[in-house]
Structure formats: structure tokens, C-alpha cells
Amino acid sequence: MPSSTMTRRFLFFVVVAILFSSCNSCRNSGxxxxxxxxxxxSLNSEKQPLEISPSVISDMVQNISSPIETAAxxxxxxxxxxxxxxxxxxxxxxxxxxxxxxxxxxIYGCDLGYLNMYGKTSLVIDYITTVRSLAxxxxxxxxxxxxxxxxxATNNExxxxxxxxxxxxxxxxxxYLKENKRSNLSxxxxxxxxxxxxxxxxxxxxxxxxxxxxxxxxxxxxxISPLMLLMNNYKKDPNMARLIQSFEEIKSLYSEVxxxxxxxxxxxxxxxxxxxxxxxxxxxxxxxxxTLQKIIAKVQEVRAKLLKG
Amino acid sequence: MKNKFLIFAVLFFLVGFSGTTFAQTEDxxxxxxxxxxxxxxxxxxxxxxxxxxxxxxxxxxxxxxxxDIKYRFSVCNSKDMExxxxxxxxxxxxxxxxxxxxxxxxxxxxxxxxxxxxxxxHLSFKFKEGKPGLAVGLLSLVETL
Numbered sequence: 001m002p003s004s005t006m007t008r009r010f011l012f013f014v015v016v017a018i019l020f021s022s023c024n025s026c027r028n029s030g031x032x033x034x035x036x037x038x039x040x041x042s043l044n045s046e047k048q049p050l051e052i053s054p055s056v057i058s059d060m061v062q063n064i065s066s067p068i069e070t071a072a073x074x075x076x077x078x079x080x081x082x083x084x085x086x087x088x089x090x091x092x093x094x095x096x097x098x099x100x101x102x103x104x105x106x107i108y109g110c111d112l113g114y115l116n117m118y119g120k121t122s123l124v125i126d127y128i129t130t131v132r133s134l135a136x137x138x139x140x141x142x143x144x145x146x147x148x149x150x151x152x153a154t155n156n157e158x159x160x161x162x163x164x165x166x167x168x169x170x171x172x173x174x175x176y177l178k179e180n181k182r183s184n185l186s187x188x189x190x191x192x193x194x195x196x197x198x199x200x201x202x203x204x205x206x207x208x209x210x211x212x213x214x215x216x217x218x219x220x221x222x223x224i225s226p227l228m229l230l231m232n233n234y235k236k237d238p239n240m241a242r243l244i245q246s247f248e249e250i251k252s253l254y255s256e257v258x259x260x261x262x263x264x265x266x267x268x269x270x271x272x273x274x275x276x277x278x279x280x281x282x283x284x285x286x287x288x289x290x291t292l293q294k295i296i297a298k299v300q301e302v303r304a305k306l307l308k309g
Numbered sequence: 310m311k312n313k314f315l316i317f318a319v320l321f322f323l324v325g326f327s328g329t330t331f332a333q334t335e336d337x338x339x340x341x342x343x344x345x346x347x348x349x350x351x352x353x354x355x356x357x358x359x360x361x362x363x364x365x366x367x368x369x370x371x372x373x374x375x376x377d378i379k380y381r382f383s384v385c386n387s388k389d390m391e392x393x394x395x396x397x398x399x400x401x402x403x404x405x406x407x408x409x410x411x412x413x414x415x416x417x418x419x420x421x422x423x424x425x426x427x428x429x430x431h432l433s434f435k436f437k438e439g440k441p442g443l444a445v446g447l448l449s450l451v452e453t454l
């Protein structure tokens with residue numbers, strides 16, 4: 001065989017080898033799975049959502065409701081953990097459509113945050129399994145790091161990592177849905193997290209009568225409006241229209257809640273290289289006991305209805 | 310001559326792919342940013358990629374912050390691009406906090422904000438001198454007050 005042919009063949013194999021190794025490095029370089037598997041929306045959604053440009057969605061509120069913040073406030077008040085507050089995983093069987101699965105993902109995602117915050121690893125696995133199953137149901141299970149979460153929970157190790165990975169998985173699901181024109185489901189998840197967070201707060205307020213928890217319920221007046229704004233983008237979907245109607249019933253009760261704010265002059269203090277800023281604002285939340293009881297009853301009613309699927 | 314061309318092609322692939330392999334991904338930046346945020350609890354990350362421009366282009370996000378919670382905002386720049394990110398937090402049009410204090414010329418990889426008013430706030434990211442850049446901003450929870 002002539003040497004030039006040999007050289008050409010050798011170089012051909014080198015190029016092929018590099019191409020294979022580069023593909024492998026892509027897989028290991030943290031590249032998002034969504035880049036490899038783009039699932040057409042038409043295959044996933046039951047009804048084509050109203051399309052909103054990603055830039056508009058990005059400009060909308062990013063973290064309307066966070067499972068961690070609600071749980072952190074409750075734990076910060078030294079309120080003991082209560083298993084009865086969270087949704088039983090058996091209700092997940094009622095979630096059979098993409099819409100209800102997304103809603104369930106939000107509800108159980110919030111409960112998972114509550115469990116993680118209290119380090120209840122024995123219960124966590126059941127909720128991780130449920131969240132994973134619901135995420136798989138809307139084709140976003142690949143963003144839920146199930147094996148790592150299960151290992152952390154089983155070995156009762158590193159609660160901080162459990163919180164971090166759970167929260168990051170929810171963020172990745174949210175980002176993927178927005179990037180793939182499935183923002184409608186992203187909004188439904190947010191709505192699920194919000195109602196469950198408000199339910200947890202209402203249960204704690206009802207049992208402890210803690211003023212901070214009552215304020216937490218009252219200050220949702222500032223959050224329900226941007227949430228409804230997001231939801232209203234998809235009101236043509238009958239499922240969303242029904243959810244909006246339920247949330248409107250809660251929102252109407254908030255007209256009795258008075259929130260007044262005084263804007264302050266921000267001050268900054270640097271301690272050990274960390275700059276801490278205090279805006280010096282004052283916010284006052286006035287909510288009568290009657291209104292509080294009405295809101296709590298309505299939230300419990302809406303949440304119970306949603307768990308029926 | 311043909312052999313020289315093939316050798317050049319191989320070198321091209323080698324250089325090209327080695328560059329791809331070692332470029333920092335956004336997820337790696339989130340991890341680094343998490344280390345900067347130290348023991349604060351991760352809430353949300355914001356990926357920022359902007360081209361060069363004059364005035365410097367901005368990338369904005371809206372966030373809900375809750376009363377009586379101390380939040381930490383951390384930033385992390387990609388080493389592959391020259392832009393150095395600046396995070397600014399606004400309540401309507403009022404600047405509350407920034408990672409770059411012009412008066413002292415000091416950059417802070419993370420800043421803490423004590424929220425005293427529940428509501429929507431605006432996060433704005435830009436790169437100094439309008440240079441192109443890639444960065445990640447991280448919102449985390451330090452403590453409830």
C-alpha cells in the first residue's frame with residue numbers, strides 16, 4: 001500500500017476519533033439535555049398555548065413563589081414540623097393530564113421544599129418519587145436529579161445539598177419549559193407552588209396565630225396580582241380559565257387587606273468584606289380577623305379541589 | 310500537498326474542539342456562584358449573556374422579594390469573555406443596591422439585602438464599559454428575620 005494512502009487512512013481515523021471524543025466531552029460538560037432532546041410542543045401540550053416571546057416571559061416576575069422561602073419563614077418562627085400540612089402523595093393519582101401534572105408538580109415541589117427545610121429525609125423519598133413521576137409525565141423528568149436526591153435522602157446526608165439540588169431541578173424545569181414554548185406549564189407549576197405555600201402558611205397561622213404568619217398571608221396581596229397577570233396570558237385554555245376563576249375568588253378577598261408602604265433611604269454597612277444594604281422601607285399590613293378567616297377557608301377549599309385533579 | 314492539507318484539517322479540529330471542551334458552561338458558573346454565596350440557600354439563578362455596546366446593553370429580570378428576609382445576590386463572570394458584570398437592584402426606579410460602588414470603585418462578588426417590603430423588584434445586569442460578557446447572578450436566602 002502506498003505511504004500517501006496509509007497517511008490518508010491514518011488521518012481519517014484520527015479525525016473520526018476526535019469527533020467521537022468531542023461528542024463524549026459535550027455529554028460531560030454540563031451541556032443541557034434539552035439541547036439534545038427537543039420535544040416538539042405539539043406532542044406535549046393538550047392545547048396549543050398562546051405564544052409569548054421568551055423575552056417578555058423573562059421580563060415577567062421570575063420567582064413568584066419559592067418553596068424554600070415559605071418553609072424558611074415557618075421554620076424561622078420555630079413552628080414544629082407537621083406532616084398533616086402537606087399533601088398526601090396518593091392524590092398524585094388524580095393528576096392525569098399535562099395541566100394537572102404541572103399543577104401537582106408545583107404542589108408537591110412546595111411540599112418537598114418544606115420537608116427538605118426540616119430535614120425530614122424519611123419522608124423525602126416518597127415526595128421525590130412523586131415529583132419525578134409528575135415531571136416525567138410532562139417530559140421534564142430529565143432535569144430532576146433523582147439518583148443524587150435519593151442518595152442524599154437515603155443516607156440522611158448533607159441536607160443543604162438536598163435543598164440545593166431540589167431547588168435547582170425546579171429552576172431547570174422552569175427554564176426548559178420557557179425556552180421550549182411551554183411557558184403555560186411553567187405558569188401552572190408556579191401557581192401550584194403558590195397555592196401550596198399559601199396553604200402551609202394558612203395552616204400555621206390557624207394553629208399558632210403567629211402575627212408574622214398572618215402578615216405572610218396578608219402580603220400575598222402583592223403577589224397574587226403578578227401571578228394572575230401571568231395566568232391570564234393563557235386564559236383561552238379551559239383548564240387555566242377554571243384555575244383563574246378559583247384564584248379570582250381568593251383575590252377578591254384580598255380587597256379587604258390594606259397594605260401601606262413608606263419608602264426609606266437605603267443604607268449600606270460593610271462587615272468583614274460583606275456589604276449589607278437596608279432600604280429602610282416600612283410596610284404595614286392590615287388584615288382583620290374576619291378577612292383572615294375568609295382567606296384561610298377559601299385557600300383550603302381551592303387547594304382541596306385542586307388535589308382532586 | 311494533499312497530505313499537508315489533511316494535517317492542517319486535523320490540527321484545525323484539534324484546536325477547535327479543545328476550545329469547546331474547556332469553555333466554561335453556564336451551569337459551571339452557577340456552581341461557582343454558589344460557592345461565592347457560601348452558606349446561603351440557593352433560590353434562583355439568572356444567566357446573563359450580552360454583546361458589546363455603547364451604552365452598555367442591559368438584561369433585566371423581575372423578582373419578588375419578601376419582607377423580613379435577608380437575601381444574598383452573588384455574581385460570577387465567565388473567564389472566557391472580558392466583560393465584568395454589574396448587578397443593580399431597583400424598587401421601581403429607585404436604585405437600592407449594586408455590586409459595583411462607583412464612589413469607591415469597589416466590586417463585590419456578593420451583597421446582602423435586608424428586604425423590608427414584600428413586592429416586585431427589578432434586577433438589572435450589564436457589563437462594565439459595554440464589553441461583551443457572560444455571567445451568572447444568583448439569588449439566595451441568608452436568613453429570616
